[in-house]
Amino acid sequence: MSATMADVAREAGVSASTVSRTFSLPETVRADTRERVLAVARRLDFSPNRTASSLARGRTGALGLLVPDIANPYFGEIVKSVQRRARTADRALFLTETGDAHDEAYGLAKAMARQTDGLLLAGPRMPEDMLRSLAAAGPVALIGLHVPQTDCAYAELPVGMRQAVRHLAALGHRRIVYVNGTRTARTAGFRRLMRAACDEFRVELVEHLGPFDLTYDNGRAAADLVPTSGATAVIAHNDMVAHGVAGGLARQGRSVPGDFSLITVDDTYLARAIHPALTAVHVPIDAMGAHGVDLLLARIADPQGPPRLVALPTALTVRESTGRAPAP
Amino acid sequence: MSATMADVAREAGVSASTVSRTFSLPETVRADTRERVLAVARRLDFSPNRTASSLARGRTGALGLLVPDIANPYFGEIVKSVQRRARTADRALFLTETGDAHDEAYGLAKAMARQTDGLLLAGPRMPEDMLRSLAAAGPVALIGLHVPQTDCAYAELPVGMRQAVRHLAALGHRRIVYVNGTRTARTAGFRRLMRAACDEFRVELVEHLGPFDLTYDNGRAAADLVPTSGATAVIAHNDMVAHGVAGGLARQGRSVPGDFSLITVDDTYLARAIHPALTAVHVPIDAMGAHGVDLLLARIADPQGPPRLVALPTALTVRESTGRAPAP
DNA sequence: CTGAAAGCGCTAACAT
């Protein structure tokens, strides 16, 4: 089929080792022989067989990325940034969608670990012990999730959330609803955080809306509960839900931000792509993906090193969906 | 490190060949020895090394998927369906984002071809001769694009588009705008098609809006040109653009469908996730992805077989964004 | 049904 190093070696009058070296350690071969080899390689349309190389080296050069749901814009943007970073590091990327089932996700991760040098888990909906077990078995980095003793790149929400509540308080809102998610590790800390922020700014927090799956439809459903809650502002756990809340309120003939203010968390393109554009707690998804890759590469290079956490800052981005609270 | 077939063979008192067979050709080994081997394998936590297997077999078991833009919901849904189908076929999936540069995309495809058994190109923005050259070099299937003499799974737009125009005509619209895209192979045929449909239903077609890049922002920009066009309805080339058009019209204080009717093409979740929900020419993205994988697998199995086209039907889905034309 | 032997194409000491 395709030419091998042996072919090139013969044609160029050198040994296979030299051919190998001109591709992997170019500096170690004299310039003129290198040129000769490359010329022959070009003529024969040769390029090294990655599989053979992987076998001999004992590593594949590929990374694996697992996400719960590819079509979700949040994960879509993560996949995008991971893919980019992986490429600049000259690593190929395996992608797998895990869905929500823990055991299945675990199995998929295990399987993928066998054909990659390391695993990136984005927002895994998996118990911590499974995550730890995976991390113990091979290089693993987490994206968008904070698990102690594990390499992870995540968004530090407190600052952004506090800004969000302060923003609403400053606009005169005294009672706000938080539409929360379910099954995400973020939820617990996130709720505690919201309480603290609301206490600080003397805002009442209505929290019974949820937990929901983080879907558009659930956001719409949540919107139906908002008017009777006595609240004048809503904070939604992510953009899909916020989108749904906005849609639901619009359907009821409510105006945003006239009747209700709305703040979203994540800030994918969706937050800008609706009318009114959503005020958002911006999560640096891009940076999370890139740092995740870097953490993983570092872990691969040094399996024994201490675990590293990269906490990325969040901040409020004010757009059109927040305004003064309506007069009581 | 991890156990090898030789280890298992020794422990089980058989040869490495037998271990190999119990994993790849289980029927060819007697039930009791198979059980014995599997028991040892389980005990040693052994599973076959994919890389070694790939090298020996001469194929990797992996497929490669190239998309221009992962974060675009259209491609996100394609990635999702391809990934699913690949998994049921027990194939791992490499993912690469190509961006818009032809040459780079070509290079990435070439590189990926070396580490996979075949390539899936989704909506490639690449000249036909490059595509053909890739297809000549190894198994390739196209998704969402019709290129003669090549395996491809694509949506047959005529039926859906004709229904869209007829729908608008029936609602009394006499002049419609088509916001078209650029750099997609779909564009040329699509425009011809629109003309034909409009002629058939005696509707005037205003086509000077574009070509645009298919982004939300360009949709918003396009919306600014709509009111002066004299048209009462808009058909947008994809959901992102339609989304932008809707946002732009809303910002101008125009009502949809009160002042303008709007139809989108593709029908990703975005089409349902805005208010009003968009009437759409539904493109069966899921089926396209699945068929793409099937075509590729067939091609891999039989490199010499005749090229196959899979044309999936489209149809109009009426939602809330279309209504009677306003009185003149 | 099972085993022995010869690779798959490349890499990495070790020698020269």
Next chain:
DNA sequence: ATGTTAGCGCTTTCAG
């Protein structure tokens, strides 16, 4: 700076 020599772990004739 280059060549020699063993593999990496699995698959696959070919014998038995």
